[in-house]
Amino acid sequence: MSGAPLGSEIVKAPGDYLRGERCWERATTGPNRALRVAIGSCGLGHVRRGIEAWAEDTAAALHRRGVNVSLFGGAPGPGLFESLHCMKRHRGAARSVARVFRRLGGWRYGLGSAWDVEQTTFAFFLWLQVRREYDIVHVQDPTTGKILDHLHRLGLSRPRVILANGTDESVEWLSHLSAVQELSPVAASRWPRRGGNRHPAVFCVPNFINLKTFSAGDQEVARRRIDLPANALIVLCCAAIARFHKRIDYLIREFAAFAEGYAGAAFLVVAGAREADTDAVIALGRELLGERVLFLVDLPRTEMPQLYRAVDLFVLSSLFEAFGIVLLEAMATGLPVICNDTPTFRHVVGPAGLFADISKENGLARALLAMAQPGVRGPLAQAARAHVEANFSERVVVDQLLEMYGRVAAIRPL
Template sequence: MQSATIERAGMIPGQGLRVACFANQFGDRQGHGLARYARELLEALRGIGGPEIIPVAGWSGLEPEALAARQQETGLQLTGLGRRGTSLLWTFLGRPSLEACLDAPVDVVHAVSLGYPVATRKPLVVTIHDLGPLIRPDYFRNTSPWVMQRSLDQAVRQADVIACVSQYTADTVREYAGPSVEARLRVVLEGVSEAFFTPADPALLHRFALPPGVPFILSAGAASPRKNLAGLLRAMTVLGSSIPHHLVLAGGAGWDSGEIAQALAAPALRNRVHRLGYVSDPELRALYQAADLYVHPSLFEGFGLPVLEAMASGTPVVASDRTSLPEVAGQAGCLCDASDPEALAAAILQVCGSADLRARMAAQGRRRARQFSWSSCARAMAGIYSDAVS
């Protein structure tokens, strides 16, 4: 490929190209999930000195005042399309083209996630994070399988290159899109921010009023069925008093609150579970570093970035053995069938019960996390931009 030739020649891939990166997630003020991916990738692309990046904010709530505030918060120069109806025009009419909405010409358009189709006449790169609503519609209430299939079909028709964030996601795209997509598929793994390798400020934990001197297990994620927080609570019930650890849950309320409330009612969990709600990035880093163990019991992921963030923070990880998580955790995490509370409890007990094992896993996890960087992700993506125009 052309990008490989550029790398061997020592040139920066994508140099001289102007790329419009389109992401609705710029409107997400809390900045986790796809919003974190969009922000980290764009900052890394700018950092390698390759293509010129024009971040384009979609129609998801970014009116002029909100756009100005978001620009100040992120330091990114965002271009808002300004009309909520743009999505309908793109979906049903295929116009106006994205480049017609911008102030200057671009060479490539990059749709940073698989959403409604982006109307463009320029070479198009689409990033697919997962096909969850197609594979497990019961886990994804807000997107119907029909909408996801339509979005995938549109991406397959339009895109010059389809970038997948994991081998698992690439395999599922191949399965649901058919053989015609094979030559255009690329796997570009996510990275982990350097900030997670650096010491956090423990004073940031004061506002959570966690019991002093009590070790804790951390899990981060919104309360949706695929995150399996109810299963983690059941595993903690199985453990009972066999470990002294409390459980700290960081993340939004989600839509699995009923099952979680039922699991929380177990007498064994009384006063031992702390739900923090949304936490900032600095607070999350402090929580990772203070925890004895991070548990990621999710039953469906396209990548699983919190696993890497915990490993970078020097925290041992117990994770589900489903979907993309084995390829992210590698041999550095303790993988188990997280759908089985007994199996999950056994894995937690194994790690929490041995300080030596935790120390070994912490060291292995840091080495594993070092294999994933946003700079590498950006260089691979910049090479894809070069391929798209060749």
């Protein structure tokens, strides 16, 4: 994504790449009141994944900066957010609706899957909350963002909508929206440069992490609290406990192969959300690893910092992600990382990573054998937190979010 940044003039939507100028102050001072921002996530309160972590972290960071921000979720929870009604993706009603409408082309209008049904029903109740008094709605759920953006274009909703592309949607799908936040330069570079105006306005702003919450600590104390073996090499993976995409079954098999060739004691911890095949994945882990594996299903995020402090290295077994907040959490705690060798992972992990082709059998096992050596993982661990501080800290990224909000708010109506 190259080219000179735009000047301070108000941008006419649809726009070009919008970056470089500080617009937050211009958009929130003078005769206009301060912008009111809504952060929404339909899974917040009943799902523990990256999107929900992003919503909580973003709203909290904006609040600390004095932004007039509200956080909306899909179920009551311990956080300070407003719960809205929606048909939950894991319940029978949402699945039944999706099953019926899937045969009728439901994917075209937000009813093609149980998650689509949850997003669509959440979008309706979120619209009722934000349609008059808010200026910006910021979401990562793609169907929710699409619906709210369409309502804005119809003149039925005041706030402009920004979709943070945490689900790696295609450029073709995203091109129908008004404003898109890509999370890495790799993703942003997919957008073709064309002369004249076009939709959408595209921003490149990464995810971030709270460095006070995720920081190194006493490993021995952390292991005692979680009841982990004191003298073992402990490997951690944080991801939905499922075969599809997160490939936890592959992780288990590769760890078993690694443990056979490793002279010391090794232990695997997998922490993540429950999926339809979680029980089968856990059964595979018990079969191949016995007592050398611990599964932590739906572990509250408040307990994650202690878990990171207790382990020696972090592994992400998925072949690709749009970003990967768990990578930031691990590196902020001082952990070296093993992940697939992709441009996005290289951008996010940087000098803290050992990159391998883990699409192949024994690819991860060989990487684990290499990382088991203190001389290999030591320098990576030392570089981890500094890399996050420089590129993905709250201090660095929230400035970029405020600039993005100011630019989107300054776009003239079509």
